[in-house]
Amino acid sequence: MPTLLKLSWPIVIGQGMHLMYQLADTFWVGRLGPEYLAAISLSFPLLFIVYSMGAGFSVAGVALVSQYTGAEKPKMASRATGQIFVVAILISIFFTAAALYFSETMFILIGAEEEVLPLALEYFRIYVSGIPIIFIYYIFSSVLEGIGDTITPMKIKMFTVVLNIILDPFLIFGWSVFPEMGIGGAALATVLSRLAAGLVGIYIMFWDLSAIKLSLKDFYPDLAMIKKIFKIGTPAALGDSAMAVALTVMTSIVAGFGTITLAAWGIANRITAVIRMPAFGMGRATGIMVGQHLGAEQPSEANKVSWLGTAVTFGSMLVVAVLFLFISPNLVSLFTEDISVINIGAEYLRISAFAFAFLGAQIVLSGALNGAGKTIQQTFFRLLTLWIFQIPLSYLLAYQFNFGRQGIWWGILLAKIIGLAILMVWFNKGSWQSKEI
Numbered sequence: 001m002p003t004l005l006k007l008s009w010p011i012v013i014g015q016g017m018h019l020m021y022q023l024a025d026t027f028w029v030g031r032l033g034p035e036y037l038a039a040i041s042l043s044f045p046l047l048f049i050v051y052s053m054g055a056g057f058s059v060a061g062v063a064l065v066s067q068y069t070g071a072e073k074p075k076m077a078s079r080a081t082g083q084i085f086v087v088a089i090l091i092s093i094f095f096t097a098a099a100l101y102f103s104e105t106m107f108i109l110i111g112a113e114e115e116v117l118p119l120a121l122e123y124f125r126i127y128v129s130g131i132p133i134i135f136i137y138y139i140f141s142s143v144l145e146g147i148g149d150t151i152t153p154m155k156i157k158m159f160t161v162v163l164n165i166i167l168d169p170f171l172i173f174g175w176s177v178f179p180e181m182g183i184g185g186a187a188l189a190t191v192l193s194r195l196a197a198g199l200v201g202i203y204i205m206f207w208d209l210s211a212i213k214l215s216l217k218d219f220y221p222d223l224a225m226i227k228k229i230f231k232i233g234t235p236a237a238l239g240d241s242a243m244a245v246a247l248t249v250m251t252s253i254v255a256g257f258g259t260i261t262l263a264a265w266g267i268a269n270r271i272t273a274v275i276r277m278p279a280f281g282m283g284r285a286t287g288i289m290v291g292q293h294l295g296a297e298q299p300s301e302a303n304k305v306s307w308l309g310t311a312v313t314f315g316s317m318l319v320v321a322v323l324f325l326f327i328s329p330n331l332v333s334l335f336t337e338d339i340s341v342i343n344i345g346a347e348y349l350r351i352s353a354f355a356f357a358f359l360g361a362q363i364v365l366s367g368a369l370n371g372a373g374k375t376i377q378q379t380f381f382r383l384l385t386l387w388i389f390q391i392p393l394s395y396l397l398a399y400q401f402n403f404g405r406q407g408i409w410w411g412i413l414l415a416k417i418i419g420l421a422i423l424m425v426w427f428n429k430g431s432w433q434s435k436e437i
Helices: 002-031 034-069 073-108 117-128 131-146 151-173 181-208 223-255 259-295 301-332 338-369 375-400 405-427
Strands: none
Touching: 002 034, 002 151, 002 181, 002 259, 034 073, 034 117, 034 131, 034 181, 034 223, 034 259, 034 338, 034 375, 073 117, 073 131, 073 223, 073 338, 117 181, 131 151, 131 181, 131 259, 151 181, 223 259, 223 375, 223 405, 259 301, 259 338, 301 338, 338 405, 375 405
């Protein structure tokens, strides 16, 4: 348990720093009006589709690097790092170009209202242009985590989030000598901050400041290594993309109840991301330890750490969910003064907080599967929860059984409970306990 906590707490803080990008944007943009918040709410799932590919291939980084580290093969870990960088950046350029070309069509398809569409496009196009930069940082962080260094990514995230928070009001409102860019300024502030993080990451890896020692030869194509990367990374990337598409569909379902509900949905999702932070940290830490234990031929230890992380995460998040029953309106009011938005957001938070306790447990078990390189199985269970349970239940309860918008919130909770139960039954069979290197 001490090792798990040692690895996870910097990741949790790092996730918090990542979340601060979104919270800072939401806080300042909320001062512009509900339609601006709705624009960010619409943009986020589409952005998620694009950069989920980078997040997916970063899973290959954690799995391969942690297993090579456990097997005491540092040169192979460096080789894998170079190949992952090349693959991920090429993919990011392709998806960025596609997102820019199809952006307006996608926003119209998910129900962007006339006053929201130009704002969403402005924010999305600036943000998505920085996706290749963001991919560099994803890979850099995952590789360092794979060797057990979770402190360095945390420090860099802390620096860049402070930079983002400082830039936001200057670029949004045109403070001092900066131009007044409105919602586009929020997107540009985030891109510039991520650029700083990516440059620092490249410097650390090329100038021998980490256990991963990159050289130019590590970037020469290695077909055998690229095959491993695609074997592990593709299912994870597709799973992340499918989750992003599911979020887009969910946003479209929410949009059917109007701009105010959509704005509340966006704010509440930023807040629930806070609840998920410990789960993501514990999930990444669990994946690192599982990979290293399997690399060292210790499957029983990998199984033990998986269940321990799951239990701790579920218990702590359940406590937070109870707390949210009382403080939800206060949290939403931090981002808007619109009373309708506050009431709807609080309504969602009181139900979804419990949903994310079950999701948190699933995230940790998924992290264990990622560390074992079993990304196909991990992807299957994520798709099962989102597409087979969450989307149909939310739609049916909201529109067919006339629960209204509350049907969406209850559909999310029921789906997370069912999804975790199925994953736990399968995970307990132990068929995932084999290494991939």
